[in-house]
Amino acid sequence: MVRSCFCEPADPSQTAAYALASPARLDAKPKLAGASAAGISFEEVQKHNSRDDCWVIIDGKVYDVTEFIEIHPGGAGIIVANAGKDATKIFKPLHPKDALDMLPASKHLGPVDPSTLPEVDDEPTDEEKRIEAARALLPPIDSMHLLNDFEEWAEKVLSNTGWAYYKSAADSETSMDNNAAAFERYYFRPRILRDITQGDLETTVVGVKTALPVFISPAAMAKLGHPLGEVNLTKGAGAAGIVQGISINASCSLDEIMDAREEGQKVWFQIYLNRDRKKSEELLEKVTQLGAAAVIFTVDVAWQSKRTRDRRSKAAVAAPNPTSASDKPGKGTAGAQNAGVSQAISGFQDPHLVWDDIDFIRRHTSLPVIVKGIQSVEDVAECAARGVDGVILSNHGGRSCDYAPAPIDLLYELRALRPDLFDKLDIMMDGGVRSGADVVKALALGAKAVGLGRPFLFANSTHGQEGVERVFLEEEITNTIRNCGVSYIKDLKPEMVGPAGPWVGANRPPWLK
Ligand code: HEM
Numbered sequence: 001m002v003r004s005c006f007c008e009p010a011d012p013s014q015t016a017a018y019a020l021a022s023p024a025r026l027d028a029k030p031k032l033a034g035a036s037a038a039g040i041s042f043e044e045v046q047k048h049n050s051r052d053d054c055w056v057i058i059d060g061k062v063y064d065v066t067e068f069i070e071i072h073p074g075g076a077g078i079i080v081a082n083a084g085k086d087a088t089k090i091f092k093p094l095h096p097k098d099a100l101d102m103l104p105a106s107k108h109l110g111p112v113d114p115s116t117l118p119e120v121d122d123e124p125t126d127e128e129k130r131i132e133a134a135r136a137l138l139p140p141i142d143s144m145h146l147l148n149d150f151e152e153w154a155e156k157v158l159s160n161t162g163w164a165y166y167k168s169a170a171d172s173e174t175s176m177d178n179n180a181a182a183f184e185r186y187y188f189r190p191r192i193l194r195d196i197t198q199g200d201l202e203t204t205v206v207g208v209k210t211a212l213p214v215f216i217s218p219a220a221m222a223k224l225g226h227p228l229g230e231v232n233l234t235k236g237a238g239a240a241g242i243v244q245g246i247s248i249n250a251s252c253s254l255d256e257i258m259d260a261r262e263e264g265q266k267v268w269f270q271i272y273l274n275r276d277r278k279k280s281e282e283l284l285e286k287v288t289q290l291g292a293a294a295v296i297f298t299v300d301v302a303w304q305s306k307r308t309r310d311r312r313s314k315a316a317v318a319a320p321n322p323t324s325a326s327d328k329p330g331k332g333t334a335g336a337q338n339a340g341v342s343q344a345i346s347g348f349q350d351p352h353l354v355w356d357d358i359d360f361i362r363r364h365t366s367l368p369v370i371v372k373g374i375q376s377v378e379d380v381a382e383c384a385a386r387g388v389d390g391v392i393l394s395n396h397g398g399r400s401c402d403y404a405p406a407p408i409d410l411l412y413e414l415r416a417l418r419p420d421l422f423d424k425l426d427i428m429m430d431g432g433v434r435s436g437a438d439v440v441k442a443l444a445l446g447a448k449a450v451g452l453g454r455p456f457l458f459a460n461s462t463h464g465q466e467g468v469e470r471v472f473l474e475e476e477i478t479n480t481i482r483n484c485g486v487s488y489i490k491d492l493k494p495e496m497v498g499p500a501g502p503w504v505g506a507n508r509p510p511w512l513k
């Protein structure tokens with residue numbers, strides 16, 4: 001989680017109470033009941049087991065989270081369910097290292113006395129057994145031939161929470177499924193007897209040179225799949241020479257991610273505007289100063305959607321604690337206590353977004369601006385009129401408006417109706433891209449580069465950085481363009497791709513008429 005977002009409790013009025021003036025200090029605290037030189041006894045911790053008096057142990061240290069519960073971005077229920085207990089196992093995969101700095105020093109109570117801890121129940125849970133068994137069977141990287149192989153195995157090796165969060169989409173998940181299915185409605189017209197012995201996949205997008213015409217779409221919470229989280233994506237992107245979009249909700253801190261870059265490596269930073277615009281201003285200034293190459297302004301989740309699987313899974317995790325005095329929903333999730341990871345991390349986002357917000361971003365950064373989440377030809381035209389540098393046609397992987405069009409269909413529409421716009425700004429797309437052929441279809445229609453979201457999360461979950469590097473699709477893209485009779489990205493043309501079926505009558509691409 002990028003710090004500035006982390007520091008923004010859902011109820012801004014609470015901010016001052018939790019802003020740390022200095023790093024947490026464990027000295028200068030009155031001696032606690034149940035504490036000895038060896039630390040606080042576990043028996044004492046267990047007494048603070050309700051919403052009104054709540055301590056938890058994380059990594060051998062005791063924290064008083066009674067007040068924090070009310071503004072916990074993950075909702076009150078999950079903490080109340082763990083009041084008076086060791087919450088390390090749940091806490092670690094969901095929070096960046098510096099998360100606990102958010103608590104005032106006075107709430108860091110000190111170490112737990114290890115001699116008082118009960119014998120650890122080493123018996124793995126059913127879920128842990130399931131994951132371990134699947135990991136033992138996980139094929140080596142060289143046997144992962146298609147991106148869908150990663151998804152198939154990710155479902156087996158991810159925690160229930162992780163899989164639900166990654167796979168989740170809005171309502172009936174129709175848009176998510178259609179994003180991928182739509183690619184099957186486009187076919188190539190390969191050309192023959194052209195010299196394709198030399199060539200490469202290099203291209204330039206929004207002023208950044210990239211070795212391949214793909215980028216990592218910003219996606220939150222990579223640590224749910226792998227302990228190194230987004231850092232694996234950064235290193236993979238650096239090794240391949242491609243651009244990573246960093247989510248504002250990344251589970252590694254921004255500094256960790258930026259430090260993992262290679263010399264000269266380009267990243268784009270994705271922002272949701274904060275209800276407290278001062279926070280957004282500071283963040284824009286920080287990413288500009290840290291050397292991001294562009295800001296991605298995501299505009300397709302101004303209003304929350306119901307992420308169905310995520311909700312179902314959260315309901316199972318945060319079962320109300322029978323020992324708690326009360327269990328009213330936390331403010332941090334807008335009253336929806338069991339709303340899942342998606343809603344948990346979105347409390348700071350401003351639903352009041354308007355076109356002039358593009359100017360707000362420009363006022364606070366000199367970086368190029370890419371608007372992500374465009375779902376109509378008209379809005380591409382508006383972005384062009386406002387001098388935006390790039391757009392990403394996207395419906396958030398089907399996670400926002402169910403029945404939003406597949407981005408590849410929108411790209412086709414744009415090519416047919418407003419070909420002039422391709423010269424005005426850099427057009428990109430993401431959503432449902434699962435093969436090199438998918439990438440080439442989008443490029444031939446005029447996309448400058450193509451993003452992938454879930455495939456990176458799934459491959460990171462199964463094979464870490466090695467998996468991430470497979471998602472770049474270099475081999476499949478090369479094979480596809482060469483077999484279409486093209487050696488360089490710049491030579492791909494709209495006449496090489498069109499609807500399935502014979503290109504006659506109404507089915508003929510309009511630019512060929
Ligand atoms: C004590 C300091 C804590 C801080 C500063 C904190 C902060 C946050 C933040 C900012 C999120 C949003 C997502 C993310 O950052 O990755 C979150 C989510 C979450 N937190 Fe915490 N948290 C704390 C303690 C805990 C504890 C003790 C637990 C478990 C007992 C917990 C369980 C969760 C869960 C499960 C989510 C995911 C959303 C959900 O499913 O509800 N957190 N937390």
Ligand SMILES: Cc1cc2nc3c(=O)[nH]c(=O)nc-3n(C[C@H](O)[C@H](O)[C@H](O)COP(=O)(O)O)c2cc1C
Nearest residue numbers: 166217218219220247298396397431432452453454
């Ligand atoms: C688990 C997950 C988290 C995401 N988080 C973000 C985010 O923080 N910011 C953002 O702009 N888009 C986010 N997205 C959307 C992706 O950037 C991208 O648009 C989408 O994943 C593309 O579809 P695909 O998964 O089919 O490739 C997320 C998508 C997923 C699946």
